[in-house]
Amino acid sequence: MRLLIMGPPGAGKGTHAGALASLVRGPHISTGDLFRDNIARGTELGRLAEKYIAAGEYVPDAVTDDMVRDRLGQPDAARAFVLDGYPRTHAQVATLDALLEARGTAVDGVVELIVPDDELVSRILRRSAVSGRSDDTEDVVRHRLAVYGDQTAPLLETYGERGLRHSVDGTGSPEEVRRRVERAVASASGAGA
Template sequence: MRLLIMGPPGAGKGTHAGALAALVDGPHISTGDLFRDHVGRRTELGRLAEKYISAGEYVPDAVTDDMVRDRLGRPDAARAFVLDGYPRTGTQVATLDALLDARGAAVDAVVELTVPDDELVARILRRSAVSGRSDDTEDVVRHRLAVYADQTAPLVRAYGERGLLLRVDGTGTMDDVRRRVEGAVAAIAGATA
């Protein structure tokens, strides 16, 4: 099963994508992890991405597309994966559709985690204090939420129009949210089996 997990920064995508990846027996592919890996290794793509990440801006589509295309081309992602943080723009949706179509595949479902903005800001600032992530200042977080609302939320509506959207309440304990996410995916897996 090929899944996307979407939601604003701090909604818990990374936390729940790992459990979903185990459920579908495929890798959890996080663009945030791809960015940090490339930045850490000082690759050409990483140097390009770093200047945008530091400013709280989206990394340009071409850079992100190249990283994702490479990762989805690996054997472990051939039949199942959970893609976290991609696509974020209409152009990226078209790129992903074309990439999967060329392989005779398509996205099976899109899990959207919904969380109120005030809770998102508090979560991210707590995470920043614990992990020391320099890209998680309050100003940058609020800017990222605004960018998400402007650029990415319309993609959620588009996937809804395709009948692929599974909207899940992302508030509450981690276990509660995990059960909701897994239940939504199990329901769609049963419907498509």
């Protein structure tokens, strides 16, 4: 099963994508993790990505598309995956559709985590204090939420029109949210997706 997990920054995508990946027996592919790895290793992609991430902006589509294309082409992602952080724009939806179509597959479902903005800001600032992530200042967080609302949230409508969107309340304990996510995935697979 090929799933997307979507939601604003701080919604818990990374937390729940790992469990989802185990459930569908495929890798959790996080663009954020891939960017951070490249930044830590000082690669050219990492240096380019870092300046956008530090400003709370999206890394340009062409860079992200190439990275995702390469990762989805690896053998462990052939039958199942959970994609976290991609697509973020309508152009990336088209790129992902074309990439999967060329392989005779498609996205099977989209799990959307819904969390109120005030809780998102609080979560991200707590995470920043624990992990020391320099990209998680309050100004950058609020900007990232605005960018998400303008550029990525509209993609959920596209997936909803395709019958792929499964909205999940992302508030509560991680165990409560995990159970809701699992029910959404069961619904997606039960729908013949």
